[in-house]
Amino acid sequence: MHELLQPIYLAIFSIFFLVSLFFHFFIKNLFRRIGIVDLPDGEKKKHRMGVPVSGGISVFFSFTLIIFFYFFLILSGFLSNFLDLRMLEDSFKFIDYKTGFLIGLAGLVVAAISFIDDLLDLPAWFRFVALIICSGVFISISGINLTSLGDLLGFGEIKLNGIAGPLFTIFCVVGVANAFNWIDGLDGLFSTQALIAIAVTFYFISGNGLFLVLFLIAFLPYLLMNLSVFGKKNRVFIGDHGAMGIGYAIGWFLVSAAENELINPMTGPWIIALVLLNAFRAMFKRMLLRVSLFRSDREHIHHFFLDNGFSKGKSLVIIFLLSIFLVSFGVFLELRQFSETLSFYLFVSAFAVWSLLSLSIKKSVTSSR
Numbered sequence: 389m390h391e392l393l394q395p396i397y398l399a400i401f402s403i404f405f406l407v408s409l410f411f412h413f414f415i416k417n418l419f420r421r422i423g424i425v426d427l428p429d430g431e432k433k434k435h436r437m438g439v440p441v442s443g444g445i446s447v448f449f450s451f452t453l454i455i456f457f458y459f460f461l462i463l464s465g466f467l468s469n470f471l472d473l474r475m476l477e478d479s480f481k482f483i484d485y486k487t488g489f490l491i492g493l494a495g496l497v498v499a500a501i502s503f504i505d506d507l508l509d510l511p512a513w514f515r516f517v518a519l520i521i522c523s524g525v526f527i528s529i530s531g532i533n534l535t536s537l538g539d540l541l542g543f544g545e546i547k548l549n550g551i552a553g554p555l556f557t558i559f560c561v562v563g564v565a566n567a568f569n570w571i572d573g574l575d576g577l578f579s580t581q582a583l584i585a586i587a588v589t590f591y592f593i594s595g596n597g598l599f600l601v602l603f604l605i606a607f608l609p610y611l612l613m614n615l616s617v618f619g620k621k622n623r624v625f626i627g628d629h630g631a632m633g634i635g636y637a638i639g640w641f642l643v644s645a646a647e648n649e650l651i652n653p654m655t656g657p658w659i660i661a662l663v664l665l666n667a668f669r670a671m672f673k674r675m676l677l678r679v680s681l682f683r684s685d686r687e688h689i690h691h692f693f694l695d696n697g698f699s700k701g702k703s704l705v706i707i708f709l710l711s712i713f714l715v716s717f718g719v720f721l722e723l724r725q726f727s728e729t730l731s732f733y734l735f736v737s738a739f740a741v742w743s744l745l746s747l748s749i750k751k752s753v754t755s756s757r
Contacts, residue, residue: 444630
């Protein structure tokens, strides 16, 4: 990692960031001009004017552009004393860097599918089926899928033999993609959860950190624009395509880390604990009400804090700190090498506590009104 702190690398990263920032602004203006914006509805969407949903496209294409420039500098021989392919090859531990790019490509494909879905307003099942097919193709190309969950329940190792491995893997990555999409309901919420997940995941799988730094350069302009650092008129949303694509890629990186035994099978869920707990609780509530699991409602974690009188800023900070606590606890269990059995039952307990606590508080608030 210290190699990346050399002045030449810092200068190159600064140039890459400026290029990424320019690209984000360019796509934002293009989306506004052609009308690809998220319009307020007075209920869930309370922003005052249409906001371009250019964040996802901008992140993916900025990252692609940055990687292209990096390869160009290598192949051209320019700065050959400082840049070489070895740095890129050493970006991952026990995961071929080509696999890393393949995961990124899979995320881009899912983002494209979701983007088409957004534009054409296709049925909900279309994206779901498309993600399953995309996942099946990815497994057949990469060979990556979970083959064991370890001694998850305490009754011996759970092996995923035959078709069970690919099917369970598809269930996991498609579920993670949707879970990240569901958490995108408050400015900065998706961004902070994605950054936490990416940073911690790459702590376990990254070698020299180059891949992570290049992604952060592509992602940071979106975060700044989403939080209105450059003013309300330059605000953007990640869009379903961005949340789904990035969430999908995170899911595959966690699967790869678990399959390569860089983390135990339960550490992945802890790394994205708050995202999963939010999704599990929303689905549990919808099942109790016997409504569609994909129905839009106000049962997400950010709605819980907003409906209980917290401002958007305070809600974001509280959720961020809660996420840091959960992730830190999961990392502690991993580093101390506690069993996946203990980790699993603690995770289930965290879900039960959060569900009961949020439901009881909501009932007391409702009755007091």
